Amino acid sequence: MLDKVANILLNPKFVNFANNTKYTVSTESIFKATGRPAAIMMDKNVDEDTRKYAATKEGLYQMLCLGIYLTMIPFIFQRYGFKIAQRILKGDKELPAFKDAQEYLNYAKLAKMNLEERKNSKLLSKISDTLKADKDDKLTLKEHLLKEEKPPEFPAAKGAIELSNLTGTVIGLAWIASELSNHILHPLMRGLGFEEKKKQNCSKINIKA
Numbered sequence: 001m002l003d004k005v006a007n008i009l010l011n012p013k014f015v016n017f018a019n020n021t022k023y024t025v026s027t028e029s030i031f032k033a034t035g036r037p038a039a040i041m042m043d044k045n046v047d048e049d050t051r052k053y054a055a056t057k058e059g060l061y062q063m064l065c066l067g068i069y070l071t072m073i074p075f076i077f078q079r080y081g082f083k084i085a086q087r088i089l090k091g092d093k094e095l096p097a098f099k100d101a102q103e104y105l106n107y108a109k110l111a112k113m114n115l116e117e118r119k120n121s122k123l124l125s126k127i128s129d130t131l132k133a134d135k136d137d138k139l140t141l142k143e144h145l146l147k148e149e150k151p152p153e154f155p156a157a158k159g160a161i162e163l164s165n166l167t168g169t170v171i172g173l174a175w176i177a178s179e180l181s182n183h184i185l186h187p188l189m190r191g192l193g194f195e196e197k198k199k200q201n202c203s204k205i206n207i208k209a
Contacts, residue, residue, distance in 0.1 A: 029062050037058050040054045040058060056194060057194070061177075064180065064184060068173070069169065078101050078164045081160060081161075082160050082164060084160075085163075095156045095157050096133050101160075102126075104154070107127055107141060111153055124142065128142070
């Protein structure tokens with residue numbers, strides 16, 4: 001049993017998944033969007049209406065977080081974070097002049113493939129024919145991909161991507177999601193009839209008091 005678990009944890013695909021901020025945060029948000037509402041609904045110490053209200057609100061909030069993350073990270077933080085890193089390391093062979101973050105990500109995916117798989121991949125067409133790690137390199141990056149089992153990996157580029165993702169996670173989920181939830185979740189909850197039910201329940205409690 002332990003051997004099977006170890007094999008899964010040491011599998012390169014699992015390691016790449018675990019090291020990718022985007023994948024891990026997305027997975028966490030999906031689990032929260034399903035797990036937390038389920039846990040709330042199982043709490044029999046709270047009345048059913050309150051459970052439904054809390055579970056629905058929590059599920060909507062987690063889906064909002066996921067939506068913010070998936071839209072803001074690639075289009076804002078990843079894009080501009082990568083450009084900033086390129087400016088800082090301009091001319092450094094550790095971070096070649098990729099057109100944008102997406103071109104690097106395509107290159108990184110290709111670099112992880114075996115040589116035969118790489119040669120037949122459609123992603124090759126998305127790599128510049130003239131891009132080199134530096135001007136003294138005899139081969140273009142595409143030629144490295146086509147001729148070498150282990151082409152250059154450029155950890156600085158990966159680091160720039162992950163730092164951008166991490167920054168976006170902190171800002172997007174800790175601040176923006178919290179602010180947007182006040183403007184989005186309450187109207188949604190009202191539209192679903194939960195806010196009205198909550199007011200009615202509060203009125204009943206006040207009358208009894």
